[in-house]
Amino acid sequence: AAMLPALRRCRPGSVPLPALAAALGPGPFPGLCPGWSPRAVPVRGRKPRHDPPAKSKAGRVKLPPPVDPEELLVVLERYRQYRLVLSALRAEFRAEVLQRKREERLAAEGSVEELEEHRRLMAWNDEENARQRARREERFKKEEEEQKRRKLEIAEKQARKMEAFQEEKEKEVLQLQEEAKNFITPENLEARIEECLDNPRNYNFAIDKDGRIVKRTVLS
Amino acid sequence: MAMKGRFPVRRTLQYLSQGEVVFKSSVKVMTVNYNTAGELSEGARKFVFFNIPQIQYKNPRVQIMLFRNMTPSPFLRFYLDNGEQVLVDVEDKTNKEITEHIKKILGKSKEMLEKEERERKKLSHPSTFGPKKYHLRECMCEIEGQVPCPSVVPLPKEMRGKYKAAMKNEA
Numbered sequence: 001a002a003m004l005p006a007l008r009r010c011r012p013g014s015v016p017l018p019a020l021a022a023a024l025g026p027g028p029f030p031g032l033c034p035g036w037s038p039r040a041v042p043v044r045g046r047k048p049r050h051d052p053p054a055k056s057k058a059g060r061v062k063l064p065p066p067v068d069p070e071e072l073l074v075v076l077e078r079y080r081q082y083r084l085v086l087s088a089l090r091a092e093f094r095a096e097v098l099q100r101k102r103e104e105r106l107a108a109e110g111s112v113e114e115l116e117e118h119r120r121l122m123a124w125n126d127e128e129n130a131r132q133r134a135r136r137e138e139r140f141k142k143e144e145e146e147q148k149r150r151k152l153e154i155a156e157k158q159a160r161k162m163e164a165f166q167e168e169k170e171k172e173v174l175q176l177q178e179e180a181k182n183f184i185t186p187e188n189l190e191a192r193i194e195e196c197l198d199n200p201r202n203y204n205f206a207i208d209k210d211g212r213i214v215k216r217t218v219l220s
Numbered sequence: 221m222a223m224k225g226r227f228p229v230r231r232t233l234q235y236l237s238q239g240e241v242v243f244k245s246s247v248k249v250m251t252v253n254y255n256t257a258g259e260l261s262e263g264a265r266k267f268v269f270f271n272i273p274q275i276q277y278k279n280p281r282v283q284i285m286l287f288r289n290m291t292p293s294p295f296l297r298f299y300l301d302n303g304e305q306v307l308v309d310v311e312d313k314t315n316k317e318i319t320e321h322i323k324k325i326l327g328k329s330k331e332m333l334e335k336e337e338r339e340r341k342k343l344s345h346p347s348t349f350g351p352k353k354y355h356l357r358e359c360m361c362e363i364e365g366q367v368p369c370p371s372v373v374p375l376p377k378e379m380r381g382k383y384k385a386a387m388k389n390e391a
Contacts, residue, residue, distance in 0.1 A: 003354070071350070108247070121324065121326075122306065122325070125306060125307075125325045129309045130306065132309040132312075135312065136311060139312075187253060
């Protein structure tokens with residue numbers, strides 16, 4: 001027999017059977033075996049799953065419907081061809097529809113006006129970028145100038161500070177020089193002492209609120 | 221309803237559907253380079269914060285990538301399906317200006333959007349009824365002016381089968 005599962009079932013001896021069922025005979029085809037063993041019970045109707053089969057069904061042997069091999073072969077072959085043709089047709093139609101959709105989409109997008117439009121917009125975008133670049137460069141220039149100006153200012157300030165400082169220092173030096181003239185050195189020590197002793201200074205005076213000397217007491 | 225984030229209005233459907241930018245089908249990827257600090261990036265930051273959810277909602281098939289603090293100045297870059305790259309400089313622009321700009325160069329025009337809307341409407345007839353997925357109404361009882369659904373309002377006696385059968389039996 002062919003390698004078809006339906007036919008395999010009908011081959012003699014292919015399915016192990018208890019001797020009792022074999023003795024009873026499967027029916028119209030002696031020697032052919034049933035597809036199901038008599039113990040396997042299909043769909044449950046009224047009974048719960050844990051109930052055993054009824055006693056009246058003890059020796060029941062269920063047989064699959066009888067199969068004519070040649071008819072089966074012919075029928076299967078015809079079905080196979082039919083399904084093949086149908087699926088091929090379906091695939092063909094599907095491909096055609098997709099193709100048409102794709103073409104329509106491409107036609108809608110790849111049209112000349114669209115490309116033109118796109119190029120125009122890209123050009124406009126480039127101009128916009130160029131304008132932005134110009135603005136940015138201006139900004140950078142301004143910032144650089146600002147920075148330079150600030151640096152100059154700072155340098156000037158520094159210079160001015162240095163100058164002021166130097167002037168201060170010079171003034172102090174001059175002041176000191178001036179005072180140095182009146183210093184008492186070992187050479188004119190004696191002369192100065194003589195001078196002081198010769199001119200006694202009288203600090204005994206009173207002043208009023210305006211700073212004028214009011215009264216002088218005689219030096220004793 | 222949960223309010224999450226600094227501006228939860230960005231998560232509402234109404235806000236998202238108010239986005240105006242619908243990209244042409246040739247745009248595949250949008251890349252935004254911006255900085256998290258600096259005055260010049262302010263517009264780009266606002267754009268990323270407020271407008272990108274709207275754009276993504278309207279263009280679910282476009283990939284959007286954000287890069288932070290990688291370049292000194294902010295810009296947008298679009299990658300089209302023919303390999304072309306479009307650069308948009310957004311330094312010193314407000315987020316409104318940026319959206320206007322990209323709507324102009326790469327967005328579908330209003331006429332195109334309306335045309336698409338009309339095409340979509342043509343596919344389905346509004347007066348038929350059937351499953352909710354394909355039609356507006358499921359049953360005749362939903363249409364104004366028709367007999368209301370008997371599950372809500374009982375039918376008058378004369379329209380009911382058992383009354384009619386009883387009448388027939390009587391007669």
